Amino acid sequence: MSIEVKLQGHELTDAEVNPTIAASKAQIKVDRTAYLTDLVKLRNPEIPDWMQQTRDHASAIVQELAIPSSRDEDWRFTDLSALLATQFKSVTEPSALGFEQIKSYMLPESVNSRLVFVDGVYAADLSAVDDLPEDTLVGSLAQVQEFLPQVSDYFAKQPGGEEVFTALNTSSVIDGAIVWIPKDQIVNTPVHLLFVATGTAEFLIQPRVLIIAGSGSDVTVVEDYVTLNDRAYCTNSVAEIQVDNNAKVNHIRIQRDSKSAFHIGKTAVSQARDGQYSGIAVNFGGAIARHNWEIYSNGEQTHSQLLGLSWITDDRTSDTHSLIAFSKPHCTANQINKCIADDKSHGIFNGRICVPKLAQQTDAKQLSRSLLLSPKARIDTKPQLEIVADNVKCAHGATVSQLEDDAVFYLQSRGIDSESARKLLTYAFATEVINEIKVDSLRTKLQEMVRSVTEA
């Protein structure tokens, strides 16, 4: 998928009508391009040799692009001008954190299967990977190629790499998290990738994740973005997930960035034959949060499950753009995306599903459910089904509603006052997604978090 810069086409017409407007629009274009170039300049020049070529290639792509505007179809509802108005810095001196500061985010299930990154920089002293089967490799991406040369066959190889923020991440990459599960290995311990933003300055943080689940393997990975303070930093993450034949990946992505932060996240998943991907994405943070969630099914009989929940308040924006691209017959997918929008917030969901001619017998379901808690909140939801194959089942539905009066009345008729009834129903709406998280401590923690938001 590529982001088009459409501004140029309009310049001529504008110039005819009013040269001043044309000049200011041209200025915007320059700004968006120059701004992006400046972001690339924040990168660290020290880079492992094996990444050099990939990084150079991405830099070349970025040079041709600009920060998208609302004229780009993919960014129609999400206005990035607040991002453009922020001057970001690079993380030059990574903060040294102690366990005390990250304790509340650590998962008891993953005491010895945890990687911690502080403002995007690997923190070896906070990480521990002793609890994993011998042949698995969980660690820092930069150091891995020496004893796992195959890693370069997977790194930055997922489709969609030319998208502007993905390319920006790749152009600046120096390290990241690698989770390598060998053939037939069942990993019972969830792997926790904890990305801690110190939130003390306007840092540009670009985390990178590479998960490779070898054929017949089974692993659960928690990709977790948290913050310690509330400055307007920017997280621009890319996670690439390769699900080999008959492998199973449970992927839980929790975005709890600062409510002043920018969060742009990419999840790109490729599934080989019989591969199963089950993803849960929960978005609580970000002044502007965007999740690009792309599933490429490359073999027969893959199964993909995507459960999403965004909960936004104040004047924040949360945008999920998903893509499920089938290419072979007999594949199934099930997607539920939920959004709760309060105050003046704005929730966006665009769910694209592509079923080409070859992908006969596809069975795909998509449901978007949004809950408006305030008359000033806004939801834009759009299913985008592109179906060419003629023997498929593709169901989609979208509801945007307030809390149902009848449901509130039902609870009232059982002695529960209307305010508590509304809270309980909102909690229920959210926990339907959270309850699917199989990591007990994380599920409980998020349930408590949702409960405290509803009680607020």
Next chain:
Amino acid sequence: MINPNASTILSVKNLTANVDGTQIIKGLNLEIKSGEIHAIMGPNGSGKSTFSKILAGHPAYEVTSGEIMFMGQNLLDLDPEERSRSGIFLAFQYPLEIPGVSNRDFLRVSCNAKRKHESLEELDPMDFDDLVYEKLELLKMDSEFLDRGVNEGFSGGEKKRNEILQMALLEPKLGVLDEIDSGLDIDALRVVSSGVNALSNENNAMLLVTHYQRLLDYITPDYIHVMAEGRILQTGTKELALELEAKGYDWILEGATV
């Protein structure tokens, strides 16, 4: 059971009510005393379900005149939750599904709202479990019901049993059962009816709203009221139900228009 000295639980006088500006209840009178079981029967659209929702305080219905006294207080002054806590229970014709809230949590919150109102100590999860297991038995329900979302994916019969389970926990003064028999097979009907019979006693009252005589084979009412056009046209004892079964409603409706 009829006891002339029993106290009055519900007294409805000349009630009229609208929904969306249309009059649905057109002068309804009804008195229910402690220990009694009443049944309201009538054709579709007679207003009997509307009446049951008005008793529970559904916001869609606007009472335009008349009064409803419940246990000596003006019911129309109370919010739905206050009515519930004071002892009115409506078993819904179509109980709502609330995925994400476990039946156990829902029942406990509901039960504690009532206990708080009565200045009783709220039950912690352990004590509540003891109470609810006892009631589950009454309705032949498996404890796994408690861990499912409220009515989520329940069959019609399971939903109705869940309603009666709630009534068993809340111990209302007046149970209003809106078509508790609709969509039930005979086994489920037996279970639900025996639950209602077990809960009925001299200190409370039941109001059954039903379409079918069949329910009255299992729960014997003291009074039967025939409702049509938003009013009660005829009141009788249980024999009236048999007459209705044999002759239909037309003879009463015709009699009323004369």
